[in-house]
Amino acid sequence: MSNDTNPNLSKPAEEETIWVGTDDDNALLRKIVGARFGERPIDRLDDILDEKAKTANWIAQELDVQPSDTVLDIGAGAGLVAARMAQLCESVVCVDISANQKAFALRTALRGVDNAKYFVMQYGDFSEISKYNIRSAYSTAVFIHFNIYDIYYYLKRIADLIPEGGRFLFTFLDSNRLDPNQFDFSRHFERFEQSLNSRYLLTPHCSKFICKLAENSGFRIVSTSEAGEANTAITLERRA
Ligand SMILES: C[S@@+](CC[C@H](N)C(=O)[O-])C[C@H]1O[C@@H](n2cnc3c(N)ncnc32)[C@H](O)[C@@H]1O
The missing domain is CATH 3.40.50.150 (Vaccinia Virus protein VP39)
Structure with a gap:
């Protein structure tokens, strides 16, 4: 069901959430990883990617991901898990309510990752990606x-x-x-x-x-x- 089709919906627009409102890489990354990597987590992006790669490996096992699969990452944020998942499957489709996080992901973790797509979604609305042959999904x-x-x-x-x-x-x-x-x-x-x-x-x-x-x-x-x-x-x- 698309939000457009239900006139009673007053779901939170992105601007009503904590996820919006900055192009600052450190601020965007802190929204994803919290305070664990300090005030300037961007300086530790490689460490963060290593940690998230372990998460992706574990998820791929749980989901029994095959090299031919298309996998959906819901609330992909900075694309940190998706960057590794893209190496384990045919393609990754990322969705998130935050245009800022999408832009950040595309200029950092998902830069040059050709088999990853990224869509900004409205709350609960997966209509834009229903055409993809998604086998499995995850949301961390x-x-x-x-x-x-x-x-x-x-x-x-x-x-x-x-x-x-x-x-x-x-x-x-x-x-x-x-x-x-x-x-x-x-x-x-x-x-x-x-x-x-x-x-x-x-x-x-x-x-x-x-x-x-x-x-x-x-x-x-x-x-x-x-x-x-x-x-x-x-x-x-x-x-x-
Ligand atoms: C803490 S971050 C986690 C990012 C990523 N999944 C990870 O593990 O690194 C939460 C993400 O969920 C997104 N988000 C929050 N509410 C959402 C919703 N209703 N639908 C899709 N994404 C949402 C935020 O924009 C943010 O990027």
């Missing part, structure tokens, strides 16, 4: 910002895209793995107090309930695993 560090209805909405849209047997892996913030004293809860609560709006703050969820939503959306659960920083990764397979 994106559902961590979603409320439960966003998650269900995206799972349903992704189920429409993926053929029977195709897989989808995503990570989310797992409330059962969280220690509120370690979790950056107070920083996010400060933001909440300023805006009284919880959209795009880190939002923990219950793994069991998300699995039920995934099953309701047409998937079977292949695996759940710990994915660091209180994240859980769920790998799904599209049922008939």
